[in-house]
Amino acid sequence: MAVLGTRDVAAVVREKLAAGTLPCNAPTKMWVGNGSGRSCDACGQPITPTDIEYEPDFADPSVQVRFHQKCLDVWHQWRARGV
Template sequence: MGEPSDRDTEALRTRARERMRQGRLPHSKAARTWGGLGSGLPCDLCDAAILSSEPEFELQLDLSAPSQSVRLHRQCHSIWNEVREEYSPANDWRSADEQPPPPGALVEARLSLGGTRSVILNVICLKEPSAPSSSWINATTGGPLPEGWRPIEWRYLSGAKAESAAQPSDSSLPKRA
């Protein structure tokens, strides 16, 4: 089996979307992925056997259920990965002034430290009816933000997804893990 043509790839992407909808392919990243050569068993995306001459990806979805695994050709694995990313809900940066996060939600915010410096921090926005504006607390320490730190934009924390999510263009900024 050579590299799939563009048309094949498109058909496989459609099939990956269907199978994810049907629950036959996972929506989330695998708990563990093994690479190796095929064992002759069918691929969970294209249904063709993964031959012993071809690379095979085996995804373990749940570490407590080792028998539940998904096998994919290398190309099928990358197609599934692409489709899976399309499925992730949009998690764009939003303006902290125009569209503040829901009160009490733990979010990641980019804060201006004054001048051109900024930092990304996990914060919680609290909206008190009496307060003139929202107040923000540092979710890590539970304390208020230092004087002069001002949230510019924020987005939801996305757990495992955050690892693979595209970094903002200013990724050279200091970022707290």
């Protein structure tokens, strides 16, 4: 399986922000824990138990996303630019 580089993740994150698939508002809370094998909402790869999973909480509880640490960083970068 191909592993996306940071640059590709940035492109995917930008597209998802533009499409509204990823939220562009700031989270109200952030849950951090070990991965549970579910897919990262940025790169689409599973977040394995050896990875740290970041799960931002939003004012709207229907918005549920989770990220790898590096993908969270990319999301924050592009979210802050208001794409």
